[in-house]
Amino acid sequence: MTGMTSVPWPRAWHDALYAGHGFYRSPAGPGGHFATSTQGIPGGGALFARAVATLADEHRFDTVVDLGCGRGELLGHLRPLLPHVRLLGVDVVPRPADLPEDVDWVQSPGGAELPDDLVGLPGGTLLLAHEWLDVVPCEIGEVDDHGLVRRVLVEPSSGEERLGDPLPGEDLQWCARHWPLEQAVPGDRVEVGRARDEAWERALKIVGRGIAVAVDYGHRRVERPRHGTLTGYRSGHQVRPVPDGSCDLTAHVAMDSLDHDDLLDQRKALHRLGVRAGTPAHALARRDPSAYLVQLAESSAAAALTAPGGLGDFLWAFRYLT
Ligand SMILES: C[S@@+](CC[C@H](N)C(=O)[O-])C[C@H]1O[C@@H](n2cnc3c(N)ncnc32)[C@H](O)[C@@H]1O
Known part of the structure; x- marks a missing residue:
């Protein structure tokens, strides 16, 4: 009877x-299940x-918005670095109790939907969406x-799948433009x-003037994955993607189809912002071991x-917004 209750992937x-008891509304938050560049890696956040503060400083931004900010871990690191900048976290849960008190917070509906009244922020704004778009549900075709x-x-x-109707025309148009399927086989x-x-278009509207940056794992047109990337994560482990609320569900992002002016890998982006790996000089070990x-x-x-x-x-x- 499995097929009778099957629904398109985006809805599930x-x-x-x-939804009410959805995975991202649980107390553990993303940090309870996986590490990202902003949390869970020693010294990484x-x-x-x-690097984010350097970008905000370079442009003298008034506001930094962290869209899909988890429990505000990055904002906590940013607070002492940008004491005069308004910091605003947006996520699906109410304001975490341990957030520094002068960090603002707006609760969001989740997924592709954003708070209606969060548009055209005044002043210069840096909007960062770090690992947001990979958890925005997308249609899957086979x-x-x-x-x-x-x-x-x-x-x-159960996560059991079956094939439904042909993909609608708008999705096929998107594929024709961004994900050619002429060479595809059964x-x-x-995705x-x-x-x-x-x-992403909706997120850009949050910024009146400034820069919006989407950071995610993804692919460009020349390297689209043929077999899909949809997967689940729970408690630090990759698991089968079952949409029952017990695990994260994520698929890589077609980053070059987003409205953008510049697309860089994180290595280059962080290098530009002053982050470099390299062993410190040995002389320093003798002169100042703790440094x-x-x-x-x-x-x-x-x-x-x-x-x-x-x-x-x-x-x-x-995306640069003027
Ligand atoms: C993969 S986690 C990344 C969390 C954090 N940015 C990090 O790097 O660790 C994705 C986050 O996006 C949030 N999210 C998903 N849709 C959202 C939306 N429409 N508005 C705000 N947050 C959203 C989820 O609740 C979750 O906290």
Whole structure:
């Protein structure tokens, strides 16, 4: 009877993460289940925050918005670095009790939806969306035995999939532009980025003037994954993507289909903002052992944030808004 209750992936995915008892509303927060550049890597969050603060300082921004900020970990690191800048966290839960008290907070509906009244912030704004778009549910298509691209449906409690109707025209148009399927064979998948592109458009409206940066794991047109990247995470482990609210559900982002002016990997982006790995000079170890240890720890955090095959391959999409 599995097929009878199957629904398109975006609906199951949205409910599993953002409905009343959705995964992201649970007390543990993202940090309870996985590490990112902003939390969970020793020294990583502080160093990442320094890079974000450098960008905000370079442009003398008045406000930094962290969209999809988890429990505000990055904002906590930013507070002492940007004492005169308004910091605003946006996520689906109420304001965490341990957030520094002068950090503002807006609760959001979740997924592709954003708070209605958060638009056109005054002054110069840096908006960062770090690992937000990969958890914005997207349509998933699969090529059937006749070469037709059909919607993948899923039964929420088991994760069992079956193929539904052909992908709607707007999704096929998105594929024609961003994810060509001429060479696709039965079983190949497409993770349609249209919902992410539209969510990003909504996020850009938050900024009156400034820079919006989406940072995520993803791909460009020349390297689209043929077999899909949808997966689950729970308590530090990768798990089968079952949309029952018990795990995170994430798929890589087609970063080059987002409205952007610049697209860099994290290694280059962080280098530009002064983050570099490298062993500190040995002379420092003799002269000032504790300074040496601090630099060594920073250097290993920098290595983790810029690692090839790891966080260094994340993509940063910049949109400059005037
Ligand atoms: C993968 S976690 C990343 C958290 C944090 N940025 C980090 O780097 O550790 C994604 C976060 O985005 C949040 N999120 C998803 N949709 C959102 C929305 N529409 N508005 C605000 N936050 C959202 C989730 O609740 C979750 O905390």
